Amino acid sequence: MPLVRKSTAAVDAPPADVEELKTALASSRPDERWQAARALIDMPGGIALLGAGLATEADIRVREVIFSGIARTATPEGAALLLQLLRSEDASLRSGALDALAAMPADMLAGRLPELLYDEDPDVRLLACELARGMPSEDATQLMADLLERESEPNVCAATMDVLAEIGGPQALPVLQRSAERFASSPFLAFAIEIAVKRIKTTLDSGR
Amino acid sequence: MADVTGKRILVVDDASLIRLYYRQALEAAGFTVEEALNGLEAIEKLLLEPVDLVIVDVNMPRMDGMTFLKTLRRQGSPIVAIPALVTSTEAAPQDLDAARAAGANFYLVKPLAQDVLVQYVRLMCGISA
Numbered sequence: 001m002p003l004v005r006k007s008t009a010a011v012d013a014p015p016a017d018v019e020e021l022k023t024a025l026a027s028s029r030p031d032e033r034w035q036a037a038r039a040l041i042d043m044p045g046g047i048a049l050l051g052a053g054l055a056t057e058a059d060i061r062v063r064e065v066i067f068s069g070i071a072r073t074a075t076p077e078g079a080a081l082l083l084q085l086l087r088s089e090d091a092s093l094r095s096g097a098l099d100a101l102a103a104m105p106a107d108m109l110a111g112r113l114p115e116l117l118y119d120e121d122p123d124v125r126l127l128a129c130e131l132a133r134g135m136p137s138e139d140a141t142q143l144m145a146d147l148l149e150r151e152s153e154p155n156v157c158a159a160t161m162d163v164l165a166e167i168g169g170p171q172a173l174p175v176l177q178r179s180a181e182r183f184a185s186s187p188f189l190a191f192a193i194e195i196a197v198k199r200i201k202t203t204l205d206s207g208r
Numbered sequence: 209m210a211d212v213t214g215k216r217i218l219v220v221d222d223a224s225l226i227r228l229y230y231r232q233a234l235e236a237a238g239f240t241v242e243e244a245l246n247g248l249e250a251i252e253k254l255l256l257e258p259v260d261l262v263i264v265d266v267n268m269p270r271m272d273g274m275t276f277l278k279t280l281r282r283q284g285s286p287i288v289a290i291p292a293l294v295t296s297t298e299a300a301p302q303d304l305d306a307a308r309a310a311g312a313n314f315y316l317v318k319p320l321a322q323d324v325l326v327q328y329v330r331l332m333c334g335i336s337a
Binding site for chain 1: 320
């Protein structure tokens with residue numbers, strides 16, 4: 001039997017007016033909020049409405065469509081909203097924002113990253129290290145090495161080491177070696193430095 | 209010392225150095241260690257083969273630790289009761305409360321010494337010293 005596609009236009013089409021979409025975004029039905037979120041992404045003023053909606057949105061599917069839409073449209077307004085969400089108390093919002101930022105074109109973040117790595121909140125500096133992972137190796141190495149040199153928060157240092165262990169270049173070696181003395185009393189950081197140095201040297205040797 | 213043979217631990221963390229550090233400590237203590245890079249991958253692994261304990265980070269891509277715990281606890285299968293130890297950089301009281309509400313059994317703040325990790329894992333696996 002041939003597949004007959006039922007007409008869904010009348011059932012599924014979201015309202016086209018921004019005010020109606022705003023109302024739909026506050027609906028008690030997740031499907032309605034999902035449709036409204038999808039439609040709002042490309043509308044003028046939509047990002048601001050979605051940002052406000054995210055604060056109270058509990059449905060994972062609706063959150064996902066908002067984050068993926070913001071990442072897809074990759075506007076400065078969307079990036080600013082995501083950067084603000086890195087400070088959220090909600091782990092799911094932080095992670096969603098981080099994923100969406102990582103999915104945006106690297107040049108959208110390149111200018112903001114140094115500022116994030118100097119943020120007064122260590123949690124923001126730590127999450128910013130994850131964004132550096134998506135940058136070209138030489139740039140990421142420089143940013144991570146600079147941060148490691150000045151950083152005192154152990155978990156932020158650990159995040160820089162994790163990035164350096166994965167994509168770090170040889171210019172990070174002197175900083176890592178100096179850090180080994182600084183963190184000799186921390187078993188995990190001493191371990192992390194040792195592995196990062198080993199991996200960078202292995203990459204260097206295999207490239208020769 | 210009690211036997212840990214056959215006890216399997218799933219480490220869920222996006223940081224490769226953390227996973228390696230935990231693996232090294234736990235394997236040296238006799239545990240079998242599995243790894244997942246985020247909550248989604250962890251759920252997939254657990255549905256295929258449950259473990260005795262999950263060690264989970266909070267901030268992870270694709271599915272964070274809190275969402276993972278909430279998902280774990282609402283599954284209608286044997287994995288709903290797997291004990292979960294959260295290890296996180298987040299140290300504020302509200303972070304501990306959020307983890308407990310999501311289904312964590314215990315919460316430790318990173319960075320951890322290997323002997324502390326092993327001590328808590330043994331306790332949570334019901335292994336006396």
